[in-house]
Structures are given as C-alpha cells and as structure tokens.
Amino acid sequence: MTDNTEAPEAQEPEQQEQKKPVLMERGEVGELAKTALLAVVIALIIRTFLFEPFNIPSTSMKPTLLVGDYLFVYKPAYGYSRYSFPFGIAPIEGRVWGKEPQRGDIMVFNLPRQNGINLIKRLIGLPGDQIQMINGRLYINGEIVPREFVRTFDEDKSKDDLEGRQNGIVKTTEYIETLPGGIIHTIYEETDDQPLDNTGILTVPEGHYFMMGDNRDNSRDSRAQEEVGFVPFENIVGRADFLFFSTNHYAALYEIWKWPWSIRYERFFMDLDPVRPAGQPAPPSDGKSEG
DSSP: OOOOTTHHHHHHHHHHHHHSOSSOOHHHHHHHHHHHHHHHHHHHHHHHHTEEEEEOOSSTTTTTSOTTEEEEEETTBTBBOGGGSGGGOSOOOSOBSOOOOOTTOEEEEEOTTSTTOEEEEEEEEOTTOEEEEETTEEEETTEEOOEEEEEEEEEEGGGGOTTSSOOSEEEEEEEEEEETTTEEEEEEESOSOSGGGOOOOEEOOTTEEEEEOSBGGGOOOTTSTTTTOSEEGGGEEEEEEEEEEEBOSSSOTTOGGGHHHHBOGGGTTOBOOOBOOTTSOOOOOOSOOOO
16 A cells, blocks of 8 residues: 655645745845945935036026036035035035136035025136126226127027016027136126126125126126125035036926927037136046047
C-alpha cells in the first residue's frame, strides 16, 4: 500500500514560494528611500551652492526677460552671503569668497526695504558712481549714456497681464543703450516724462549697487529710493545666467498638456550676459561656453 502522507509536506515549499508577496522586501524599500533622500540632498546642494531656478512674473526687464521665462541664477558668481541660502538662514556676515559684480550684469537680489522678496534687475551703477535721470536719459558720472533708436511699435499691454489690470495699446520705443565700457543692451521706453524719468544726483555708497529694469517706464528700481534704493553687496543672490524654459504664461511649468501651444522654444538656453567689447574680462566661469 502506497504511503501518501508525505505528499502535502512536499508541496509546502512550493506553496510558500507562490505565496511570497510581490511587494519589495523591507531592505529594498529602505534602499529606495535612501536613494530618494540622496537625490533630494544633491538637488538642495546644487540649488544652494550652484544654480537656483527663478521665473519672471513681471514686465520690468522687457525686452531682455519676458513674463513666463524661467532662468537659472549662478550662485558662485559673486561669492555667498546669507541671502544665497533659503530663507537667509546661513549665519554669514557680509560675503565670503566675494567677487565684484560687473556693470551690465543681470542679477537677483533680496529687496533691502522688505526682506524675503527677490527682484531681478540690471546693474547700472557701481560704488562711487553718480547716477541721474534727466528727461528720460540716463547720466553716469555726469556723462549721458548713449542710446540708439531701433524702432517704435504698438505694445499690447493685455498680453502680459492675465488678471486684466492692464489693457490697451501703448506706443513703445526700443533703444540699444551703451553703458560705460562699451556694454550693450536693449531697453524699452514709453515716454521720457514718467515719474522716474527725472531724479536728483544719486551717489552710490561704498559696498552698494544701483539697479535698473530694462523696461524703464515699467520698473520700480534703485531710482525709487523709498521702495528699492541702493542694493547692498550682501543682498545679491547671484547672477542671472541663462534661460532653461519659457512659456507665454498661458501655461505653467507643470501644465505639460498646454506646452505645444505655449512654449517659446526659441528662448531655450538663451544666454543672459550683456554684449561686452572684445578683450573685456568675462564674468566668472560657470562652465558654459561663451554665447
């Protein structure tokens, strides 16, 4: 007579193998968590010490920067201060490894009059410079800054304002402005008699800088002494380096389904350094080739 009592026992290992859960083992879950944590730490290090992303919410830097542009700010360009770090938490006095900014640089800085707000403008005045606006014309150290007429066109304000606060067509003039040292960039002007088109002589203090927007009649900047004023070296976050994404602001960065109709592909990886004469020292290296 055949003994079948061992048959169920022989099937047990196979049944146990089949019942083993498909889910990852506890050790695998732990490794995945470690990898994710490491990725977050690396991203935070890059954001803090190398490149930090910013987006453009206003028209103050048109035509150089448009609403819906996304750019990287290069942190090591001028060294580090407490404003280089999230929420200004680093216990740093002044700047470490500080490097002097160059006239014409586009930079992000913490608003001196209201901590926690970052602005992006172009550096116009260095320490000791005397800056003045007379009938819409920029003077640096008593010399008028040359500007060359490019065109006059009708600008539709409503295209840059989804909330409907601005509307109508405004006649706008585009100029090429040449700063001292031959640094060239483009500006917009609507008229030469706006509130900030005439100022007294503003002498930039030591350790401070004078910032202006390229869209001169639509920018609150160092000309508005009570709102922005001179910017301390310590308050500079970094130099605007290049665009990595741009949308016509009808699609947010996460609204992938709208990208085909909203992305401005021609602006991807656009270099934001101003045009400088040959032989002038280049900005601190960030690993990119010259544009």
